[in-house]
Amino acid sequence: MHFSPLWLFLLGLPLLQTPRNTAIKMTIRYGQAENSNQQTIFISGDRKRVEFRNSEGAKRPDGSMQRFYGPSLVAITRCDLGQSFELNLDSSEYTSAPYPPKPLTKEQIQARRLQVPASYRSEKPTLRIEVSTTDTGERKQMFGHIARHVLTTEKQIPLEGSHSEPHESVTDAWYIDLDQRLSCDRKWPTGHVTHAYLRAVNANHQMEKAEFVRTGEPDTGFAVRAVMTSKSSYTLPGGTKKQADVKREVTVTQLEEGPLDAALFEIPPGFKRVDHIDRNPSPPESSVPAANLWQRLKAGVARLFSR
DSSP, X not given: OOOOOOEEEEEEOOOOOOOOSSOXXXXXXXXXXXXXXXXXXXXXXXXXXXXXXXXXXXXXTTSOEEEEEOOOEEEEEETTTTEEEEEETTTTEEEEEESSOOOOOHHHHHHTTOOSSOEESOSSOXXXXXXXXXXXXXXXXXXXXXXXXXXXXXXXXXXXXXOOOOEEEEEEEXXXXXXXXXXXXXXXXXXXXXXXXXXOOOTTOEEOOEEEEEESOOOOSEEEEEEEEEEEXXXXXXXXXXXXXXXXXXXXXXXXXXXXXXXXXXXXXXXXXXXXXXXSOOOOTTSOOOOOHHHHHHHHTGGGSOO
8 A cells, every 4th residue: 555745735824804905916927937837816805816827848859848838717706796707718718606615515525436534544643744934034025015034844754654755845935914815715713723735545545644743933924935845755666766856936926006907807798608618738649748737836835825
């Protein structure tokens, strides 16, 4: 029975506040150079718009990366309507769904072959997650706000009975105080810090039980720049151990505060409502697509840009 490496995501949850009346427009870049992707976010009161494109990559014969982009997409959240919309700007189509999302029904859970809750492999912890946060004391102006320089180190340490591999990551980030939540977003307990991590479970829906050890207080602000480096080991089918070094960068390249056009949060005239829209690119069959960059990075850094 083999468990894939654990990727830890520590969520520092800020105190609940009333959403600001000031409207916000910002652009976030994931990655660098030709391997980068970006999204632009507009927030006004209880309305939000996110513009993005999915992409896939394939290596050229010379080793460089070639990217293929999907259609221009927009996600709109309207608390006043209790709805979320997703638009394909290229095909003039959109879908809609209740917001906040409704819990899955028993039939939907069974159709997705999910088991809730999953059972633990052991009653005692088989993983230790150590998280250390250090405020360097450095401060500087970024987008008209005072930014704090904070380092966070996260270690995954397998204990007796674990089937996971060691993993360590360091996040070097600059945080500002910027509330971008909507009135209808999920509410978290006031003043609490939640530990959450994503990992695979085996065919019996068993997962490892983790214990958390924290040093220092997490920064509950909004990260305008973050560089994440991680080291993890994995075992090949033949038993050989390898180490993977990964570096991710997330940067806010634009942040403006001021009035926004209300039309940004409306469905444009002429758009057709459909049950499904195409989101992903269609690279040539001869290419070998890499994992979807947008989906991977969105999950990996959600904790930094959801406060």
